[in-house]
Amino acid sequence: MKAIVVHSEADKPVLKWETVADIGYEPHEVLVNVRATAVNRADLSQARGHYPPPPGASEILGLEMAGEIAAIGDAVDGWAIGDRVCALLPGGGYAEQAAAPADMLVRMPDDWSFITGAAVMEVWLTAFSNLFMEGDLKPDETILIHAGASGVGTSAIQLARHIGAAVYVTAGSERKLARCRELGASLAVNYKEADFSTAVMETSGGRGVDLILDPVGGPYLLQNLRVLRAGGRLVNIGLLGGTKGEMDMGLVLGKSLRLIGSRLRSKPLSQKIGITRDFEKTFWPLLVSGVLKPEIDSVYSITEARAAHEYVARNQNLGKVILKLDG
Numbered sequence: 067m068k069a070i071v072v073h074s075e076a077d078k079p080v081l082k083w084e085t086v087a088d089i090g091y092e093p094h095e096v097l098v099n100v101r102a103t104a105v106n107r108a109d110l111s112q113a114r115g116h117y118p119p120p121p122g123a124s125e126i127l128g129l130e131m132a133g134e135i136a137a138i139g140d141a142v143d144g145w146a147i148g149d150r151v152c153a154l155l156p157g158g159g160y161a162e163q164a165a166a167p168a169d170m171l172v173r174m175p176d177d178w179s180f181i182t183g184a185a186v187m188e189v190w191l192t193a194f195s196n197l198f199m200e201g202d203l204k205p206d207e208t209i210l211i212h213a214g215a216s217g218v219g220t221s222a223i224q225l226a227r228h229i230g231a232a233v234y235v236t237a238g239s240e241r242k243l244a245r246c247r248e249l250g251a252s253l254a255v256n257y258k259e260a261d262f263s264t265a266v267m268e269t270s271g272g273r274g275v276d277l278i279l280d281p282v283g284g285p286y287l288l289q290n291l292r293v294l295r296a297g298g299r300l301v302n303i304g305l306l307g308g309t310k311g312e313m314d315m316g317l318v319l320g321k322s323l324r325l326i327g328s329r330l331r332s333k334p335l336s337q338k339i340g341i342t343r344d345f346e347k348t349f350w351p352l353l354v355s356g357v358l359k360p361e362i363d364s365v366y367s368i369t370e371a372r373a374a375h376e377y378v379a380r381n382q383n384l385g386k387v388i389l390k391l392d393g
């Protein structure tokens with residue numbers, strides 16, 4: 067089969083669509099002809115050698131896919147060759163074929179393109195699990211979402227608004243802030259021009275927020291702790307700004323705060339299956355009916371994966387960047 071192979075030229079990753087060894091599948095798995103996958107920030111780090119796949123996972127990039135079932139393991143029930151599915155993967159999505167446990171599959175609606183299917187699993191499951199399972203967001207609460215116009219951010223805004231929570235966001239351009247407002251954010255702060263903590267405290271009448279979804283990390287730590295209310299939760303999902311920050315334990319103890327780090331990719335399979343099935347029961351029907359919508363920025367051919375990575379690395383995307391395979 068063909069897959070993206072990472073080469074290095076002058077310390078920069080070069081992604082090439084090349085012939086690699088065919089893959090197999092286990093009795094509890096299906097083999098899928100991948101029709102579309104998507105770029106995630108983890109792929110950029112992995113291509114630079116900073117984020118190795120978890121033990122046992124494919125070395126090939128790609129944390130999600132949409133496609134058609136090509137072969138079925140002996141222990142799998144309920145699926146047929148040709149079924150249109152999408153799934154989270156621990157790796158291996160940037161390839162003509164990927165193997166996935168049958169329990170991780172979600173059936174795509176007939177009227178969805180594979181491009182839509184490839185835009186959902188990684189960012190919506192990340193937003194869902196971190197807002198509700200890690201962050202325990204409630205309808206009468208306020209959430210601050212950093213990188214609000216990211217794939218995860220645009221999903222998180224919609225989920226939080228859907229249950230009735232108030233949403234504040236940060237983002238780095240007027241175009242991105244405007245889209246976050248359209249999706250339901252009542253406060254959208256350009257973090258390049260203003261101190262988000264001042265804006266959050268002013269808008270909330272000094273009360274702050276209950277939950278923060280933070281992919282930025284170290285540089286935001288102290289401001290995040292300052293704007294959390296008593297009993298607030300900080301859920302860190304990324305380190306876009308770096309690992310080191312200033313910490314004031316007086317704020318943590320004084321307000322009974324909780325600091326949570328969470329990584330979807332490294333969770334045990336049983337937990338990922340649980341998250342997928344819980345999402346399928348709760349919010350998936352709202353995606354199928356169009357109440358919630360994946361935010362798709364652009365579609366590249368898989369052969370242009372390098373250009374797609376460079377586009378995402380320049381922070382130009384608003385929502386998902388999809389990689390489409392021929393056929």
Ligand SMILES: NC(=O)c1ccc[n+]([C@@H]2O[C@H](COP(=O)([O-])OP(=O)(O)OC[C@H]3O[C@@H](n4cnc5c(N)ncnc54)[C@H](OP(=O)(O)O)[C@@H]3O)[C@@H](O)[C@H]2O)c1
Pocket residue numbers: 105106107108188189192213214215216217218219236237238239242257281282302303304305306307308328329330331378381382383385386
């Ligand atoms: N822990 C997990 O399980 C998990 C799973 C999925 C994703 N993630 C993480 O969640 C984050 C979002 O992922 P995504 O795929 O949705 O990303 P994305 O769509 O590529 O968007 C990321 C955005 O973050 C903003 N950004 C970049 N560097 C920044 C910095 N130093 N300070 C503030 N903002 C910055 C940029 O937007 P602006 O133009 O607004 O600056 C950029 O476009 C990433 O950090 C990713 O690694 C974590």
